[in-house]
Amino acid sequence: MGIHAVVNNTLIIDNADPKESGLVLSVVQTMSALGAILGSVVSGIAVAILTITDIFKMTSLIFFFPILVLILIIKEKNPVPKGDTK
Secondary structure, three states: OOOOEEHHHHHHHOOOHHEEEEEHHHHHHHHHHHHHHHHHHHHHHHHHHHOOOHHHHHHHHHHHHHHHHHOOOOOOOOOOOOOOOO
């Protein structure tokens, strides 16, 4: 799991209702395990069906679109004026 699991779990527990923190953490861990299983299955199917070039192109598109959304849609609410040194 690594050190990121400690940070993620701490953030989840701190933001969850204390009565439901166990349930919330168990759902997150279940989804993580399910993602690992499904990711392996989908990857195996992709390698069996597609060429390496096609897989590379699909992966590039999957990572390109969220970046495009961030650049085009999300705007800074209070931009700092150009002459301001704050």
